[in-house]
Amino acid sequence: MATDIFETFESQVRSYCMNWPAVFEKASGSYQYTEDGSRYLDFFSGAGALNYGHNHPELRDLLVDYVANDGVTHSLDMKTPSKRRFLETFERVILEPRNMEYKVMFPGPTGTNSVEAALKLARKVTGRQHILSFTNAFHGMTLGSLSVTGNSMKRRGAGIPLTNSSKIPYDDYFDGNIPDFIWLEKVLQDSGSGVDKPAAVIVETVQGEGGLNAARMEWLKELSALLRRHKILLIIDDVQAGCGRTGTFFSFEEAGITPDIICMSKSISGYGLPMAITLFKPELDVWEGGEHNGTFRGNNLGFITGARALELFWSDDSFQKQLAAKIETLREGLEDIAQHVKGATLRGRGFLTGICFPDADTAGKVAAESYKRNLLLETSGPEDEVIKVMPPLTIEDDDLQKGIKVIEDAGLAATG
Numbered sequence: 001m002a003t004d005i006f007e008t009f010e011s012q013v014r015s016y017c018m019n020w021p022a023v024f025e026k027a028s029g030s031y032q033y034t035e036d037g038s039r040y041l042d043f044f045s046g047a048g049a050l051n052y053g054h055n056h057p058e059l060r061d062l063l064v065d066y067v068a069n070d071g072v073t074h075s076l077d078m079k080t081p082s083k084r085r086f087l088e089t090f091e092r093v094i095l096e097p098r099n100m101e102y103k104v105m106f107p108g109p110t111g112t113n114s115v116e117a118a119l120k121l122a123r124k125v126t127g128r129q130h131i132l133s134f135t136n137a138f139h140g141m142t143l144g145s146l147s148v149t150g151n152s153m154k155r156r157g158a159g160i161p162l163t164n165s166s167k168i169p170y171d172d173y174f175d176g177n178i179p180d181f182i183w184l185e186k187v188l189q190d191s192g193s194g195v196d197k198p199a200a201v202i203v204e205t206v207q208g209e210g211g212l213n214a215a216r217m218e219w220l221k222e223l224s225a226l227l228r229r230h231k232i233l234l235i236i237d238d239v240q241a242g243c244g245r246t247g248t249f250f251s252f253e254e255a256g257i258t259p260d261i262i263c264m265s266k267s268i269s270g271y272g273l274p275m276a277i278t279l280f281k282p283e284l285d286v287w288e289g290g291e292h293n294g295t296f297r298g299n300n301l302g303f304i305t306g307a308r309a310l311e312l313f314w315s316d317d318s319f320q321k322q323l324a325a326k327i328e329t330l331r332e333g334l335e336d337i338a339q340h341v342k343g344a345t346l347r348g349r350g351f352l353t354g355i356c357f358p359d360a361d362t363a364g365k366v367a368a369e370s371y372k373r374n375l376l377l378e379t380s381g382p383e384d385e386v387i388k389v390m391p392p393l394t395i396e397d398d399d400l401q402k403g404i405k406v407i408e409d410a411g412l413a414a415t416g
């Protein structure tokens with residue numbers, strides 16, 4: 001019966017639904033279980049919202065305990081012990097060891113809320129309106145975040161002109177043929193170029209939805225230096241690439257840059273709960289109280305699990321070291337698979353990686369064949385030509401190997 005309702009739902013109500021026909025009922029660690037008891041290995045991880053896997057036992061117990069003891073769930077901007085705990089832990093475990101000085105705000109429940117807050121703040125601070133973003137960028141589906149998103153199908157969905165933003169080429173857009181930023185510097189300096197001086201540039205270090213293009217650290221460094229020279233703010237959208245997805249807590253750490261504003265969401269609660277934060281340098285704190293608000297800012301349940309997740313995984317470097325070894329395993333496995341399909345290439349960085357196939361049809365078939373073999377993975381890219389491989393960061397080694405083998409078999413089945 002339940003399946004019938006979902007069929008009606010899909011055809012009449014939803015604008016988007018995963019192609020997976022199963023109804024998922026339970027989840028634990030790296031696995032999801034359907035109503036009829038089938039088990040699926042999860043290389044999708046809630047598009048990056050489940051970096052620490054499903055229902056991590058310690059986080060689950062904390063949550064159950066909190067609710068059982070009548071902990072405050074909804075609190076708007078009120079002070080709560082769980083909010084204090086999250087802020088104190090974020091400061092101690094994440095910001096201080098990295099010598100990062102940022103204010104933390106809770107912009108609303110999702111990634112797009114974090115991006116909207118970042119864009120608004122950048123405009124208010126600089127008094128300028130124009131924002132630059134990149135080809136194939138994805139920053140969210142509300143009007144501000146959509147205006148800096150590259151995908152034209154998604155942009156058309158706005159139904160009105162999306163203004164005050166322009167797209168510029170992401171790293172390696174020209175296959176290494178154009179010097180990185182000489183052209184941008186010239187355009188910014190040239191009063192006759194017609195390009196309004198932007199308030200900010202917003203960038204993903206790996207384009208999660210846009211096809212797993214990964215920026216080089218050198219490119220990020222150059223971008224950051226150029227923006228500093230021109231007093232343009234740098235916003236890093238770490239909604240998908242952050243919280244360890246690329247191997248370090250922030251995805252830009254290896255570049256040694258200091259963004260002005262950082263957007264985070266997805267795995268920040270540690271448990272797949274709706275929560276987002278926007279970090280900004282203290283000198284950018286120009287908002288009046290109430291100037292940017294909303295009903296669901298912060299999430300007390302997310303504060304509880306998020307704070308503990310930071311302590312569990314990021315208070316020393318042991319988790320990061322284990323993750324580095326797993327990233328290497330995945331990279332080698334996917335590289336090997338890519339070598340066996342004509343025209344296929346490895347994409348991405350860390351556990352935000354995948355294979356670009358010559359066409360969407362092949363990528364779709366690989367995803368479908370993977371599903372037949374009880375592995376969940378998504379496709380990405382402007383034409384959906386890339387399979388996106390995002391295991392939980394906590395995956396056991398043998399499950400990782402198992403998943404890689406499934407992708408290899410699925411690749412063989414799909415490409416014949």
Ligand code: PMP
Binds near residue numbers: 140
């Ligand atoms: N920025 C990036 C980089 C994203 O990947 C996403 C979601 N895929 C968003 C913003 C928007 O997040 P949300 O869907 O939670 O609004």
